[in-house]
Amino acid sequence: MAASAPVEAGIRVRLFAALRETAGWGERLIAATTPCAGTPLALWQQLGLEPRCQGPDIPPGGIRAAINKQFASWDTPLAAGDELAFLPPISGG
Amino acid sequence: MATPPGATAPQAEPRLSIRLEPEPFEPLRALAAWHAELAAVLEDPPAAESLFIGRVRPHTAGGEPLAALELEHYPGMTEAQLHALAYAAAQRHGAAAVLVHHRVGRVQPGESIVLVAVAADRRGPAQRCSQELLEALKHEAPFWKREWLGDGSGHWVQGNTPL
Numbered sequence: 001m002a003a004s005a006p007v008e009a010g011i012r013v014r015l016f017a018a019l020r021e022t023a024g025w026g027e028r029l030i031a032a033t034t035p036c037a038g039t040p041l042a043l044w045q046q047l048g049l050e051p052r053c054q055g056p057d058i059p060p061g062g063i064r065a066a067i068n069k070q071f072a073s074w075d076t077p078l079a080a081g082d083e084l085a086f087l088p089p090i091s092g093g
Numbered sequence: 094m095a096t097p098p099g100a101t102a103p104q105a106e107p108r109l110s111i112r113l114e115p116e117p118f119e120p121l122r123a124l125a126a127w128h129a130e131l132a133a134v135l136e137d138p139p140a141a142e143s144l145f146i147g148r149v150r151p152h153t154a155g156g157e158p159l160a161a162l163e164l165e166h167y168p169g170m171t172e173a174q175l176h177a178l179a180y181a182a183a184q185r186h187g188a189a190a191v192l193v194h195h196r197v198g199r200v201q202p203g204e205s206i207v208l209v210a211v212a213a214d215r216r217g218p219a220q221r222c223s224q225e226l227l228e229a230l231k232h233e234a235p236f237w238k239r240e241w242l243g244d245g246s247g248h249w250v251q252g253n254t255p256l
Binding site for chain 1: 147164165166167169170173195206207227230231232233234235236237238239249250251252253
């Protein structure tokens with residue numbers, strides 16, 4: 001049923017700064033029913049983002065995940081309609 | 094978390110003034126406006142105030158002349174994080190009011206990039222809250238800097254400058 005899932009049911013994935021430019025895109029909508037799209041770590045690996053993970057259960061070094069604009073752990077279950085952002089190392093102030 | 098030594102228990106909810114600045118801003122004018130806001134709502138202005146103004150250096154981390162600094166942020170999350178960090182720091186130190194103005198977009202060398210002000214009953218809480226909040230926003234508020242050089246090339250800054 002993934003092909004017929006409404007757009008609103010997807011997971012919006014956003015990349016920022018160097019991550020966005022390395023990947024060549026800043027925002028994508030992923031069908032929530034896509035296999036292995038259940039956590040930030042699974043989506044990171046599914047999308048083939050850099051840097052690559054050093055193991056199947058090891059998050060990419062220096063990168064943080066945020067779900068619905070709040071920091072989240074890499075194994076947080078995602079739900080349809082979530083906005084998932086991958087954040088490179090912060091350098092504010 | 095335990096109240097730090099010297100901190101006073103919060104008397105009321107801290108007043109937060111958080112703003113992202115897409116254009117150049119003058120910190121002293123921002124402070125004057127904040128003081129006027131506080132004077133209008135607080136019967137007795139806090140006796141102590143700690144201020145920090147950060148400006149863009151004229152050179153990159155690698156020592157090259159800097160043409161401009163670009164600040165990217167995550168709209169919605171950055172503001173929410175600044176509020177959460179300011180509230181937590183103010184509560185922890187018993188500060189009465191916190192001001193944070195932070196530039197976004199393209200910033201020229203010498204321009205102000207961040208203004209943090211903390212008003213409290215005593216200098217200790219004001220200064221400790223200000224420093225804690227400044228360090229927190231450098232690591233926990235989603236901002237990313239890109240250094241632009243005179244030849245038009247740019248690169249993303251990895252991490253923060255030393256304390």
